[in-house]
Amino acid sequence: MIMNEKIKASEVQLTGINGEELGIVPTSEALALARKLKVDLVCTSLMSSPPPCKLIGKGAAKQEEQQARKREREPKFKEIRLTAHIEEHDFDTKKQQAERILKSGDAVLAVVRLQGKEGPKAKELLQSLLQELKPYGRPKTGIQLSGKQAAVQIDPIL
Known part of the structure; x- marks a missing residue:
C-alpha cells in the first residue's frame, strides 16, 4: 500500500x-x-x-x-478430541480451548470417539458444545456420525 x-x-x-x-x-x-x-x-x-x-x-x-x-488467510483446522463420557470440568476445559482457537481465526474440528452405542450421547455432547461456542463460531457442517466417531467442523466468526 x-x-x-x-x-x-x-x-x-x-x-x-x-x-x-x-x-x-x-x-x-x-x-x-x-x-x-x-x-x-x-x-x-x-x-x-x-x-x-x-x-x-x-x-x-x-x-x-x-x-x-x-480474510485472505485460509483458516487452519485444529482438532479437539472428546469422549462421550466426558466430565463437566473436562468439557469446560475443551470448550475454552476451542474458544481460544476460534478467537485466533482458526477452525475447530470437534471429534467424539465412539465405543459401542454412544452415538446419541455423542451427538448431544456436540450439540451442547456448538451451543456454548455460538458467539465465537458457527458450524460449517452438521454433526456427522460415521463409524467410530462423531464430528462437527466449526468455523470462526470474523
Whole structure:
C-alpha cells in the first residue's frame, strides 16, 4: 500500500473521505488537502494513469490492510478430541480451548470417539458444545456420525 509522500505520480484521480469524486488533481495539492484534513492519502492501484487515490482517516488504512490480510488467510483446522463420557470440568476445559482457537481465526474440528452405542450421547455432547461456542463460531457442517466417531467442523466468526 502506497501512502502520502511515497506516491510518485505527478497527478492523481482523487476520491474524498466520504467517497465523493474530486477529479484529477496534482499530487502536491492532494497531499496538502490530506494534511489540512489530517488524513492519509492512499494509492489504491498503480495500474492506471493517473493512479486512483483515496483520502482515508489516519491509521485506518493500515487497519483496513490488516483486516484484508486476515480474510485472505485460509483458516487452519485444529482438532479437539472428546469422549462421550466426558466430565463437566473436562468439557469446560475443551470448550475454552476451542474458544481460544476460534478467537485466533482458526477452525475447530470437534471429534467424539465412539465405543459401542454412544452415538446419541455423542451427538448431544456436540450439540451442547456448538451451543456454548455460538458467539465465537458457527458450524460449517452438521454433526456427522460415521463409524467410530462423531464430528462437527466449526468455523470462526470474523
